[in-house]
Amino acid sequence: MSAASPTPSSAAARPRRALAPGLGRALKPIAEARGFARGMLWSGAILTGVFVFMGIFAPWLSPYRYDQYQLKGAAFPQLAPPSALHIFGTNVQSTDVLAQIIWGAQTELEVVALALIFALTIGVPLGLIAGYFGGIFDRILVLIMDAMYAIPPLLLALVIAFLLGSSITSGIVVAACAITIVYVPQYFRVLRNHVTSVREEPYVEAARAIGAGPFTILRKYIFFNVIQTIPVLATLNAADAILTLTGLGFLGYGVQPTQGAEWGYDVSRAVGDAASGIWWTTLFPGLAIVLLVTGLTLLGEGLNETINPVLRQRATTHMNMDEEDPA
Amino acid sequence: MAASGSSLKSYLLVRIAMVIPTILILLTLVFLLMRVAPGNPVTAALGGHAPPAVIKELTHQLGYDRPLYQQFGLYVWHILHGNFGTTITDKRQVTEIILQNGAATLELTVAAMIVALLVGVPIGLLAGRFRDRPVDAVTRLFGVVMYAMPVFVLGLLAQILFGSILNWLPISGQASPLTTALMTTHTNILLMDAVIDGNWPAFWDVFDHLILPATTLGLVFAGVFIRLVRVNVIRTLKDDYIEAARARGIRERAVVYRHAFRNALVPVITVIGLEVALLMGGAVLTETTFNWPGIGHALYIYLENRDYAAVQGIVIVFGLVVVASSLVVDFISALIDPRMRYK
Numbered sequence: 001m002s003a004a005s006p007t008p009s010s011a012a013a014r015p016r017r018a019l020a021p022g023l024g025r026a027l028k029p030i031a032e033a034r035g036f037a038r039g040m041l042w043s044g045a046i047l048t049g050v051f052v053f054m055g056i057f058a059p060w061l062s063p064y065r066y067d068q069y070q071l072k073g074a075a076f077p078q079l080a081p082p083s084a085l086h087i088f089g090t091n092v093q094s095t096d097v098l099a100q101i102i103w104g105a106q107t108e109l110e111v112v113a114l115a116l117i118f119a120l121t122i123g124v125p126l127g128l129i130a131g132y133f134g135g136i137f138d139r140i141l142v143l144i145m146d147a148m149y150a151i152p153p154l155l156l157a158l159v160i161a162f163l164l165g166s167s168i169t170s171g172i173v174v175a176a177c178a179i180t181i182v183y184v185p186q187y188f189r190v191l192r193n194h195v196t197s198v199r200e201e202p203y204v205e206a207a208r209a210i211g212a213g214p215f216t217i218l219r220k221y222i223f224f225n226v227i228q229t230i231p232v233l234a235t236l237n238a239a240d241a242i243l244t245l246t247g248l249g250f251l252g253y254g255v256q257p258t259q260g261a262e263w264g265y266d267v268s269r270a271v272g273d274a275a276s277g278i279w280w281t282t283l284f285p286g287l288a289i290v291l292l293v294t295g296l297t298l299l300g301e302g303l304n305e306t307i308n309p310v311l312r313q314r315a316t317t318h319m320n321m322d323e324e325d326p327a
Numbered sequence: 328m329a330a331s332g333s334s335l336k337s338y339l340l341v342r343i344a345m346v347i348p349t350i351l352i353l354l355t356l357v358f359l360l361m362r363v364a365p366g367n368p369v370t371a372a373l374g375g376h377a378p379p380a381v382i383k384e385l386t387h388q389l390g391y392d393r394p395l396y397q398q399f400g401l402y403v404w405h406i407l408h409g410n411f412g413t414t415i416t417d418k419r420q421v422t423e424i425i426l427q428n429g430a431a432t433l434e435l436t437v438a439a440m441i442v443a444l445l446v447g448v449p450i451g452l453l454a455g456r457f458r459d460r461p462v463d464a465v466t467r468l469f470g471v472v473m474y475a476m477p478v479f480v481l482g483l484l485a486q487i488l489f490g491s492i493l494n495w496l497p498i499s500g501q502a503s504p505l506t507t508a509l510m511t512t513h514t515n516i517l518l519m520d521a522v523i524d525g526n527w528p529a530f531w532d533v534f535d536h537l538i539l540p541a542t543t544l545g546l547v548f549a550g551v552f553i554r555l556v557r558v559n560v561i562r563t564l565k566d567d568y569i570e571a572a573r574a575r576g577i578r579e580r581a582v583v584y585r586h587a588f589r590n591a592l593v594p595v596i597t598v599i600g601l602e603v604a605l606l607m608g609g610a611v612l613t614e615t616t617f618n619w620p621g622i623g624h625a626l627y628i629y630l631e632n633r634d635y636a637a638v639q640g641i642v643i644v645f646g647l648v649v650v651a652s653s654l655v656v657d658f659i660s661a662l663i664d665p666r667m668r669y670k
Binding site: 251277278297 | 350474475480483498499605607647649653
C-alpha cells in the first residue's frame with residue numbers, strides 16, 4: 001500500500017463542517033419522492049412509527065404488565081376469547097394478549113437496535129479497512145465472511161443463541177449478539193466492495209497526492225461516499241432481524257418470558273391452541289410481526305427507490321435546472 | 328470465441344478450487360463455535376445428575392479431554408471420511424439422521440419450491456408486465472406481506488383455518504400413524520415409497536399431510552420470486568433487443584411472451600440456489616410448526632437436549648448443502664450464460 005504517513009492530529013484539529021447543508025441535501029430526495037416510492041416511504045414510516053411509539057410508551061399504553069396474570073387477586077381466565085376486559089383475549093399462561101403485543105414491541109425494538117449498533121460497529125470498520133488496504137487481511141476476511149454465508153442465517157443465530165444462552169443472563173443481549181453475527185457479513189461485504197471500487201477514483205488519488213494518510217482518506221473522503229448505502233441496508237436488515245428474532249423466540253432461544261414479552265415466543269405457546277381452533281393467541285402476535293416487518297420493509301424499499309438514482313422516479317414535469325443550489 | 332469450451336472448463340475448475348477454503352473455514356468456524364462455548368459437552372448432554380465417573384469416562388471416550396488441536400485434526404479427518412460424528416444423547420450417527428430425517432426435509436422443501444415457483448413466477452410476470460398499474464400495486468403488497476409473514480405464523484393460521492375450523496386437512500406429522508405402520512421403506516421419501524408399492528391410499532394420505540406445510544413454506548418463498556421476476560421483466564422490457572423486436576413489427580404480445588418473459592426467467596435459476604440457505608432456515612421453523620420429522624425438527628430436539636455433537640454435525644451438513652447448491656447454480660448459469668464465465 002501507499003507509504004503516506006497518517007496525520008490524524010492535523011485532521012482532527014480542523015473543525016467539522018456544518019452538518020446542516022449536508023443533511024438538507026441528503027434529505028432532499030426524500031422530499032422529492034413521488035408516486036409509489038412516496039407511498040411506500042410514508043406508509044412504512046407511519047407503521048414503524050406506531051410500533052416505536054408502542055415500544056417507548058408500553059408501560060402507559062398497556063392495560064396490564066406483560067407478565068401479569070391476575071388483577072387485584074382475581075386470576076385472569078386461561079385462553080379466554082376477546083372480551084371487554086381483554087380485547088385480544090388471554091393466552092395459555094393467562095396473560096393478556098394485547099399486553100404481550102405492546103410490551104413485545106419494546107423487546108423487538110431493543111434487540112434490533114442493539115444488534116444494529118453491534119453489527120455496524122463491527123462490520124463498517126472491517127469493510128472500510130479491508131476494502132481500502134486489500135492484501136492478505138482482506139482475502140482472509142472475505143473467505144471467513146463467505147463461509148459464514150454458507151450457514152443458513154436462522155441456524156447461525158440459533159447456534160449462537162444456544163451457545164451464549166448459558167453464560168449471558170440477559171436474553172436481549174443474547175438475541176442481539178446472535179442477530180449481529182448474522183448481519184455483520186452483509187455490512188462487511190457491501191462496504192468492502194464499495195470501497196474497493198471507490199479507492200481508485202480521481203478524488204481519492206488527489207487526496208493521496210496532497211499527502212493525506214490512509215485513515216484521513218478513509219474518514220474524510222471515502223466514508224461519506226460509501227456510507228450512503230447503509231440506511232437502506234440497515235432498515236431492510238432490521239426488518240429481516242425481526243423475523244430472525246421471532247424465529248429464535250418461536251424455537252425457544254430468544255428472550256425468555258421472565259425478561260420481556262416476545263412475539264415469536266407468544267406464537268410458540270399458541271402451537272397447542274391451533275388444534276382446538278383458538279385463533280386469537282396466534283393471529284394477534286402474528287399480525288404484530290407482519291405489520292412491523294412490513295413497515296420496516298416499506299420504509300427501506302421506499303428509501304431505496306428515493307435515494308438510489310437508478311430506481312429514482314421524480315416528477316418529470318418538474319425540471320428546474322436553476323433550482324440546483326450551490327450549497 | 329474459439330476458446331469458449333476451455334474457458335468454461337477452467338471457470339468450473341477455478342470455481343471448484345474456491346470451494347475448498349470455504350469448506351475448511353466453515354468447518355473451523357463451527358468447530359471453534361462449539362468448543363469456545365463454556366462447559367463440557369458431555370455434562371451438558373447428560374444433565375447435572377450423571378455421576379462424575381460416568382462423565383469422565385464418556386469425556387475420554389469421545390476425546391473431549393485431548394488438546395484442542397488434536398480434537399480439531401480428528402474432527403476434520405473424520406469429516407473427510409464422511410463421518411459427521413455421533414450424537415451424545417442417543418448415540419445415533421449424524422449420517423444416519425441425515426438419511427432418515429433428510430428424506431422428510433427433502434420432500435417438504437422440494438414440494439415447497441414447486442409451490443413457490445407455481446405461485447411466484449406467474450404473479451411476478453404479471454406485475455412486471457403491468458408495472459405501476461393496480462395489479463402491480465396489489466402484487467407488490469402481497470409480496471411484501473408474504474415476506475413479512477413468519478412461516479410459523481402462516482402455518483398456524485392455516486392449521487386453525489383448514490385443520491380445526493374447516494376440518495379439511497391434517498395439521499401434524501408426515502402421515503397418519505396407521506399409514507406409517509403399514510408402509511414399507513424403500514427411499515425414506517414417503518411419497519415415493521407409496522408410489523413404488525402402488526399403495527394409493529397411503530399416497531393420498533401422505534399427500535394430504537404435505538399440503539399445508541409445503542404450501543406454507545412455498546408461499547413465503549413465492550414472495551421472493553414475485554419480486555425477482557417482476558424486476559427482471561421490467562429490466563428486459565427496456566432492453567435493446569426488445570425494442571428491436573418491436574421495430575421488426577412483431578406483435579406486442581409476442582414480444583412480451585416470447586422474448587421478454589423467457590429472458591427474465593434465467594436469473595430465477597440462480598436465485599433458487601441462493602434461496603437454499605433461507606429455505607433450510609424456513610424448514611426448521613415449518614417442521615417444528617407441523618411436527619414434521621425432518622432434519623430441522625431433529626436439530627430442534629437435539630438443541631433442547633443440549634447435544635453439542637449432534638448440533639455440530641447437523642449444522643455442518645446444512646452448510647455443505649448450501650455450498651454445494653451454490654456451486655451447482657454457478658455451473659448451470661455458466662452453461663446458460665457465457666457472460667458469467669468472464670467475471
